[in-house]
Amino acid sequence: MDDPGKAGRDASFEARLAAARKRQGLDEPKADTDRPVSPWGVGLRAGLEVASALAVGVGLGLAADWWAGTRPLFLVAGVFLGGAAGIVNVYRLMLGRRGKKDLGTPPAA
Amino acid sequence: MAVEGKTIDALSQFELTHVAAGFTNSNLYMLIGGVAISALMVLGMQKRARVPGRLQSLAEVSYEFIYNMVDEQVGREGRKFFPFVFTLFMFVLFGNLLGMLPYAFTFTSHIAVTFTLALVVFILVTAVALAIHGTKFFSYFFPEGAPIALAPIIIPVEIISYLSRVVSLSVRLFANMVAGHVMLKVFATFVVLLGSLGVIGIIGAAAPLALNVALVGFEFLVAFLQAYVFAILTCIYLHDAVHLH
Structure with a gap:
């Protein structure tokens, strides 16, 4: 322009x-355009991130169990790993785009 | 707003074969959406007027909106993904908006459709990342400087986090469209049920009717917002794929 x-x-x-x-x-x-602004938006977005990560974790766990015949070993691991991934997702969401680089340092301001 | 009895079903007159999947009303509205988008772009831009008319303005505004979004979110090297993001945005937007017409079918309210769209985005993003960065792409799953001892935890968590994008992207669009349309239907049912109760019922039916009017307006907002969110998240994932971190 x-x-x-x-x-x-x-x-x-x-x-x-x-x-x-x-x-x-x-x-x-x-502002960071991918972050919701209203409190409801934040809550729903965070909930969705946790739920979808948990769903993927459980799904992968069940699939691994089905393949290895070790039910419920991988399912248990998948639930924990999925939950952790959900927390990571929410953490990244709240950090915004600049914080995506490293997970270790908390936001500056 | 799918009307009663208008859940997903094959339109028998259009069915190609009985063995393969039939041509459903969901497919029909996808086709209508595609034709409407093409018509908007082709007919709208036909005059190529310096001072655009209404249709040309609409075409130009939607084009520029997505073009700027891709430019801002992905960066200059992301411009080659503009056709993809624009097509995706218009398809989702028209799916949402067509669903607001009476008797129409909202194909974006089906997880099969939104999941397929999200899967296309996911596969493209992964392919782009692999094509640009090669095996360096896998460093995405293990942040630099993290202790090696934590790798057995960090890598699965990062992989699950990466895979969960498909789920959250598809469920967000699907859930928003379903929730809005279910609410509309529930309150519309209240109107009909209360209205059959005589004079008092008709007075009582005014409240859910008023709420439904507000909900329709809200649904239009959601239709635009969810198409925008779908497009911008695609852009952000593309940015991650192009720049890796």
């Missing part, structure tokens, strides 16, 4: 447009 080689007349227009946009609050910096 920004065209560097513009005439002075256009530059003044751009400046006025930017000022008008600022007045109307159109240029507000956007």
